[in-house]
Amino acid sequence: MGSLFRSEEMTLCQLFLQSEAAYACVSELGELGLVQFRDLNPDVNAFQRKFVNEVRRCDEMERKLRYLEKEIKKDGIPMLDTGESPEAPQPREMIDLEATFEKLENELREVNQNAEALKRNFxxxxxxxxxxxxxxxxxxxxxxxxxxxxxxxxxxxxxxxxxxxxxxxxxxxxxxxxxxxxxxxxxxxxxxxxxxxxxxxxxxxxxxxxxxxxxxxxxxxxxxxxxxxxxxxxxxxxxxxxxxxxxxxxxxxxxxxxxxxxxxxxxxxxxxxxxxxxxxxxxxxxxxxxxxxxxxQTQDHRHRVLVAAAKNLKNWFVKVRKIKAIYHTLNLFNLDVTQKCLIAECWVPLLDMETIQIALRRGTERSGSSVPPILNRMETFEDPPTYNRTNKFTNAFQALINAYGVASYREMNPAPYTIITFPFLFAVMFGDLGHGAIMALFGLWMVLKEKPLAAKKTDNEIWNIFFGGRYIIFLMGCFSMYTGFVYNDIFSKSLNVFGSAWSINYNTSTVMSNKALQLNPGTKDYSGTPYPIGLDPVWQVSDNKIIFLNAYKMKISIIFGVIHMLFGVFVGLFNHRYFKNKLAIYCEFIPQVIFLVFLFFYMTLLMFMKWVKFSADSEKVKFSAGCAPSILITFINMVLFKPPNDAGECSPYMYAGQAGLQKFLVVIALMCVPWMLLAKPIMIMRSRKEAAHQPIAPYSNENGDAEGGLNQHNAVQAGGAQPAAGAGHAHENEEMSEIFIHQGIHTIEYVLGSVSHTASYLRLWALSLAHAQLAEVLWNMVLKNGLQQGGWIGGIALWAIFGVWAVLTVGILVLMEGLSAFLHTLRLHWVEFQSKFYAGLGYAFQPFSFEQILESSSSSTEE
Structure with missing residues (x-):
């Protein structure tokens, strides 16, 4: 789980294998799936490599197997699939396999030719x-x-x-x-x-x-x-x-x-x-x-041949593809001058060095070689691949992050935080207890039936996407049930679990003669004890429900958005500290936090202050509901240094000294803009001038250079691997003009983005209201008509109308609205959250793994 927060430490190794043991050792590494080999013959044509003849033989065997598979499928014969993966056969077994496939192909072709001639005669x-x-x-x-x-x-x-x-x-x-x-x-x-x-x-x-x-x-x-x-x-x-x-x-x-x-x-x-x-x-x-x-008789003979082949066809495919993958990998190696040793270079996780050594020894023993393999760590300044260990639960969330960009080496990985924030922000937009239950049950069914569903391999792309994200769907449904319970919304209706805090004090004639009546929270209409969890159920039947929910959901959207962005900025601090990038901490992180906190986080504090200080039953006029100032107007006046309008008895301020504090906050926030824009380029320019007048020393300052790059003796870490440029922010080779332009772009993007990103979180409010209104329209225009009819005709009508309502609910409100909320949540994570700390300039670790090769081969064959 530790590598989920930050990618595994990788090291570049050089591997020496004896020619007789190379095949068996590579086979063991393929079963392990922890080694990524580099091509040491990039300029050599694929047809001029050492093991090209073996690869061609494997291609020919695979062609024969595909021919057998086509004939088996034509006759509708089931192919035995035990789910087991046999080991790669030894090279000497290739001859036996080739002879078996040749015999089967010739026999089948002869039978087919005879059958075709007989059918033509017939x-x-x-x-x-x-x-x-x-x-x-x-x-x-x-x-x-x-x-x-x-x-x-x-x-x-x-x-x-x-x-x-x-x-x-x-x-x-x-x-x-x-x-x-x-x-x-x-x-x-x-x-x-x-x-x-x-x-x-x-x-x-x-x-x-x-x-x-x-x-x-x-x-x-x-x-x-x-x-x-x-x-x-x-x-x-x-x-x-x-x-x-x-x-x-x-x-x-x-x-x-x-x-x-x-x-x-x-x-x-x-x-x-x-x-x-x-x-x-x-x-x-x-x-x-x-x-x-x-x-x-001819058809019976053909059927017997195909039935016998169908029992072993899956295993034959696995064996041939493993052999082919091994020889493809051996073609990446170099031969030494004696032609008796193969040399390879590979990326391996540092924690798995011992496991890889054991696999190499096992392969050497299988081959009967007496010369043990040699695995040496190498020093390099090349960027290592990014490897995050995942399981079946975290893999889907990691795939969402990798779709945006693979993390730079040892960069903070957003996936563990996304496991919670993604379904929660989705649920804020999709908050409905009923719709969330449908989604959660569908996800739970896929999780519980995971093994049989995974065994039924299909090329239906939509189903594969749903099944791959089964844990995401389950969590999104569970979180939507929670937010639906908080909104007290289930299929556009409410649950009166704890009893409403509102009571009607009008007489019967007043209620029957007036279509619209209002309940005053400042009088005895309201008990003063709020509903224990979520919204009071009386709001679902009120005419001004939309006005109340507008204010409520808009404010919580801004609060969640500011906290989410602020958390992203603080995650970037961990990157700067890990890469010892002090310049980025002082010249980027600190002014970014000050700018975001002094403006937008202060606005969220005003929201909480307004909720606490102003109430409908307040005895003081200035703290009554009518005197509560608008947070939006207050924030605009604060930024524009505009004094508020005189409101008579109502004070435009919430606390003493608010005007002076707000001016101070805006001035400090505005000072952060040139701080972010100029401090880092000026410090880099200054450090370059100092370095130009100093003698060359064998080691640089122990705390790192002023440019924020790594020290010379720290540049090689994790087995001699240098961090990615996007993570370390090294600027040694950049022109000063490029540094100024680069920093200017980042500053403008952050300052303007803070405004636009905060407004972008209002989509939480907009989609939540749209989802609730669609559910209400569907209830009033469809299902309500069936509930109003009585008798046995009404029962039949209700049965038919309920079917239509259920189809529209699942099709529109669960599938279409769910997809819309999913895409908006994805945007909030990719743009608003990850842009605060995530570079995503790395490349994925792609180990030599038989499991991955066989999965890709089977999927391409099905297509």
């Missing part, structure tokens, strides 16, 4: 079966088709003119077409025909092309195949139709076949004689039955 026989069935009907109907009226002809024959129709009848003869395409006896001519199968969606275009290309001199009949047929190449179900085309002459025959070929229609031989067709149909049915038997 499709052809099935289409031929339908042709033989349908053509019998065509031949029976063909003869009368020539001599019948237009209503029984095809669409394009009906479009032909009468002259062409008469010529065709004369050409074919009076007896027409006999079964099998008998010639026209009157002219001693014979008609030819072709039969085939075509996709159903291509049939209309096919008919139009035949009509136009053959000038209406063909006779087309078609019939749909009711059941869909399976495409052997893609496995999709397609719908087809049987057709037969009668024509006369070889020229038309050639033209018809070309059109059929262009529309990818399949032509089949069809005998002319009915007896020949029956014999062929019987032969086709026999062959289809035999093919069905062979296809079943």
């Amino acid at each position: 499709l052809e026989l099935t289409e031929l079966k339908h042709i033989l069935r349908k053509t019998q009907v065509f031949f029976d109907e063909a003869a009368p088709a020539i001599g019948v009226p237009n209503k029984s002809r095809t669409r394009y024959q009906q479009m032909a003119d009468s002259h062409r129709e008469e010529e065709q009848v004369n050409l074919l003869g009076e007896e027409g077409i006999r079964a099998g395409g008998a010639g026209a006896q009157g002219q001693n001519l014979k008609l030819g025909f072709v039969a085939g199968v075509i996709l159903r969606e291509r049939l209309p275009a096919f008919e139009r092309m035949l009509w136009r290309a053959c000038r209406g001199n063909v006779f087309l009949r078609q019939a749909m195949i009711e059941s869909p047929l399976e495409d052997p190449s893609s496995g999709d179900k397609v719908y087809k139709s049987v057709f037969i085309i009668f024509f006369q002459g070889d020229q038309l025959k050639t033209r018809v076949k070309k059109i059929c070929e262009g529309f990818r229609a399949t032509l089949y031989p069809c005998p002319e004689a009915p007896t020949d067709r029956r014999e062929m149909a019987m032969g086709v049915m026999t062959r289809i039955e035999d093919l069905n038997t062979v296809l079943g």
Whole structure:
């Protein structure tokens, strides 16, 4: 937990590994996940590194596994996932794995090819079966088709003119077409025909092309195949139709076949004689039955192969990816001159040095090497990576901070404070006991069902975001229940737990004849004992509720905002003290605190003073509710040095000497502006002039130089690591003009930001009021209508209206309003709070970890 407040101390190490033990040692470090390796071959092409062939072999094995996975998913076979992560296999086991995958792939491809050939043959026989069935009907109907009226002809024959129709009848003869395409006896001519199968969606275009290309001199009949047929190449179900085309002459025959070929229609031989067709149909049915038997056996063999592969596929993926990750890491190493030792550089947490040494020794023993690895700490001025240890609870809050920027090395981390302030500020805007309970129950369900929900890996991004922030959602719901209890607001209604302190002293006639009556807190209408916790429930039914809540919520928003910002400034003090940056303490922290306290914190003190001194039942006129001065007007007059207006008996001041003290506070606060603007650059300029006239000493001042940077002998800390420039605020290499500009920007940003950031916290007030009013509108306009109806009809109406109200409540007030409050809370932390102390200029510690590699690989595979 300690590293959550400030990142872990990191050290740069040099690692010497014997070539035979390097694989096993890196494997152990990958299981540990505490070492970040540096690339010592940045100028070497990826294809020219030492272990590129091993990486290619792993890529090939992964390709084969993906092919197996695709086939397994195609058949809907469940893959066994024990949740365990097998260790990375030894290099010699790669050959066995490659042989196993090669055998499975070849066997599966051969089975698939055979099955595709059998399915293609089966499709052809099935289409031929339908042709033989349908053509019998065509031949029976063909003869009368020539001599019948237009209503029984095809669409394009009906479009032909009468002259062409008469010529065709004369050409074919009076007896027409006999079964099998008998010639026209009157002219001693014979008609030819072709039969085939075509996709159903291509049939209309096919008919139009035949009509136009053959000038209406063909006779087309078609019939749909009711059941869909399976495409052997893609496995999709397609719908087809049987057709037969009668024509006369070889020229038309050639033209018809070309059109059929262009529309990818399949032509089949069809005998002319009915007896020949029956014999062929019987032969086709026999062959289809035999093919069905062979296809079943082929599918059973394929299923057995895939079931056997599915049992080990997950483990194979893990093994191959671990091997690949190890060789990728080994490619980052350097070879020494003897080619027998690998040299690596890595960042490691200082506290885990012993754990890493144990893992290296374990890897050496596994490999059977007799030469132990050597791990040496190195000195460097490079900025180390930032590493904050997190668990499943703190990880979500740390992710919110890292989304803004990774902390500089050893910089104060806002995450532990965010764990409390984030859900609390959210709850101030989302304060409703009912809505908070819904959110808390949803978060609690995800927390309690954490393991089974995490096991169901999904690529639904929205669900993954909700599940990743389950602890944040749970805390936001719990805090919202608390603030809802303080606001005494549950679905826009109140809870009268302790009894109201107000009482109605009007008689019945006065109450019934007046729509609006007021209760005076200065009389016996008010008992004088306030409601124990939160707001009195009577405010929920009062007409001036919004006026009262406006003043109340606006003031607490300003109070929370000033305290939050002031806390951020004090967190920055811990950064300055840790990095021994005394110049920043005297020239930045102190004037910032004075400016914020003397102006804005003083305004919050006036709010408390007003609440304490003025009351409705005060015996003195100047302390009555009507004489209470406006805090906003008082603050504006204070800043502008403007005397308050004379208020008669009411005093514009709350205490004696207020005018003089306020002028003093404003003058001191304004003096802090040039203090922040000029003090630090002048001190840096002065220290540079002094250093230019002094001899070079082996060590500098023990308390640090005047510029606020670290001493030479303090520059290397945590294993020789220098703090990040954003944290240490070193200015040795900056020009004076840049320092002045930089300091001017920071001063203007802080002074103007103090005003704008304080006003920005008013969003706590605005969103809280908006949420309460939306809940009230939804109750009055939806659910209230269902409660006003009686009888059994009213019960049914209430059931339906309650459903609508519940959907709108969850969809609008919980989801949409919750998302809005979440984003506003995120802005308050990123801009108003973290800008006071957080630089966020570091880079994250990314260790070589099998767990992270496997998670990223599985997520990319699912996508």
